[in-house]
Amino acid sequence: MPGLREAFIHLAGVRKVYGQHLAISDASFDVMPGELVSLVGPSGCGKSTLLKVLAGLHPHDGGELRMGSASHPFDPARDVGMVFQAPLLLKWRRILENVLLPAEILGLPASAARERAYELLKLVGLQGYEAKYPYELSGGMQQRAAIARALVHDPKLVLMDEPFGALDALTREKMNLELLRIWKEAGKTIVFVTHGISEAVFLGTRVVVLTAGPARMADNFEIDLPHPRTLDMKTHERFGEYTRRIYRLLGME
């Protein structure tokens, strides 16, 4: 409930224009501290652009965007972790060194960062792989390493851009459960971009639906399913209602 707790991210009528092209219009939603918000929509709906605006990579062109609050201050350099569709691990670095990259860029104390990297690799289930090179890991394992890398500098916000989009269906399901576990243990606020409707509902405490042509925000609602989420919730009646609601918004029903 707004007012009771202050939003960690607040968007009101946020707009982003590239030349003549309107990439985002009137995005208005709040993200509470510790929430996992799914941004779902088809290609070209501006969800990745919105993520880049939140990451501070692009300025927005209109509306109000507030990052952080009095109780949860936000440092634009240190409080963003990013995960992309491709793991983007550096081939010439071992897994541990890959995870340490953000800490190096931020100039964090090395020994503490190493310790944390070891812990995080344990958290994402890669204990014992610290000295391996990326090519020695499967796609799913590489993405776990990328998640550890996004957490190493202890950011308050983790932005994920279709992180499991390149994985096979089974690995993807597994990674969804893993992500929920990591999210609970790490206690981060996560904004998760996907075009997978059931993935959006399964992961999110809240789902923001974006539509393409013209790009606009179509809906924003809470997912009232208990935590921890389990795979059999996908057959839950309410789960079906949520996914149908999104399908309808995207004009697919």
Added chain:
Amino acid sequence: MNSKLGRYTLGVLAHAALILAWYLFVRFGEVPRFVMPSPGDTLDALLQPNYGWWSNIVVTGTEIFAGYFLALVVGVALALAFTWSGTLEAFFMPLLVSLNMIPKVALGPLIIVWFKYGVLPNSLMAFSICVFPILLTTARGLREIEPELLDLVRSLKGSRWQLFTKIQLPGALPYIFSGMKVGAILAVAGAVVGEFLGSDRGLGYLMLQVQVTLDTPAMFMAVLLITLLGMLLYGIVLLLERWLVPKDARLA
């Protein structure tokens, strides 16, 4: 390990087989010595002190290594300059692609006019022929950076220098080595061509001298030594690559 050893053995066998075929061809084909000497004749030539092998090896080796080293420094430095300034790249890159089209061998007579003859012009010949592949592949390697990695560094407010040292340069290393390998072979050719065109020392010069008397064994030995110089340079490059670039990051 077993198959690695097997491949090694096969490689050695292939070399031995070629030498054997050479021997048999000369022996039973009744090939005159001035057309093709036997392996034994060729080896004999090495033992003749009047050829001055060692000092000629030093001269040609110096030309190859000096020209190559200069090309490496200039090629990589220019490629780096291009990544720092897009304007510089847009201005010079098309020009360099055109200059690369010049058959470098055709520059030989000019280089002699400008620098007389000797080690310096021959090094420059080697330089001019191997600088372009090094420069062009390095520039390409530095450009090959995933835009999302750029986003990752920028989201952490990383500096351009950090982007360069942590991502761009190590990412370009496989390309740099790929250019260095091509360059290593060309540098040898450049130095020898330089000696053919005008010089008073070196293995290429020696070849021209003994050619007059149809001293084919010495010519064979000279070619062999030039090849070994090339293999030495190439081997050094391979070792450096193995040391600096992890297996999966290397370009085939």
